[in-house]
Amino acid sequence: MMTDADAREGEIALDVPPLADDAGIAFIGHIASSWKNRSECPRNIRQARERGGWSRLCVAAPFRPALNGLAVGQPIVVLYWLGEARRDLIMQRPRHRETATGTFNLRSPVRPNPIGLAVTTIRSLDALEGVLEIDPLDCVDGTALLDIKPWLESIDLPHGFTPAG
């Protein structure tokens, strides 16, 4: 845990950490990646794409039949568990920001439920071994995997979205 001395100006922590026993989740595998520790890990997906490196979803044996139908080139949403992050900060000031802002306006892993979310693309797929090579993510080797969903243009864009530029 951070001590008060570590807090940055404008940050607010809950008096008690959020109760984390409303429901339970299961790890379905892990994410293997070229980033072996947090210090070398890119801070966001854009950096991960720019710096190269690799990421791979490794699905545990019982769940591998659930990969049926997924295909190389398909965009997917990956949910993962950032279990080392503190969960009690509701206002926070990341290093790249001048002022604090609300946790729900940030993609920081520090949040009541440290569920990471990434949109990526399947580059190769071995359903038997449960291994999917994907466009690189910003998470360290060994991160626990929670879910894989197909990304669908019909529902996963904001209503009325048109690309910038």
Place this chain on the structure above:
Amino acid sequence: MMTDADAREGEIALDVPPLADDAGIAFIGHIASSWKNRSECPRNIRQARERGGWSRLCVAAPFRPALNGLAVGQPIVVLYWLGEARRDLIMQRPRHRETATGTFNLRSPVRPNPIGLAVTTIRSLDALEGVLEIDPLDCVDGTALLDIKPWLESIDLPHGFTPAG
């Protein structure tokens, strides 16, 4: 639980449901909506948008400061908990499909971790009361809320994405 007699052709269930005690999650509020029960609830976000109705995120008091910085018109990602869904099906055949397919290739709530994900837009915002009106979602009134994240064009589109049509 479904009995074997309810299974549709091609469906596969795990011998045991996935262990759900790898980590714990906290409910940060709930989703209020015009769909009061499952029978009237739209089956996906596209249907929800077409049929009208409304959805509203209700954030519990301790977490409301975490809304700081969010703004009307901003696209967000909402994560929610579909706790009534069974969690053991790894191959399934939704009513609209001819054949069974893998759970990770479906957006069905039936999955090892029944975390729903929706991209939507903030239509009005009362940070003091913790209420955000949003473009309608396909979940019933009272669904537990897990997280709100800003949707970011720079990371939440598949790499190289160009819109269809």
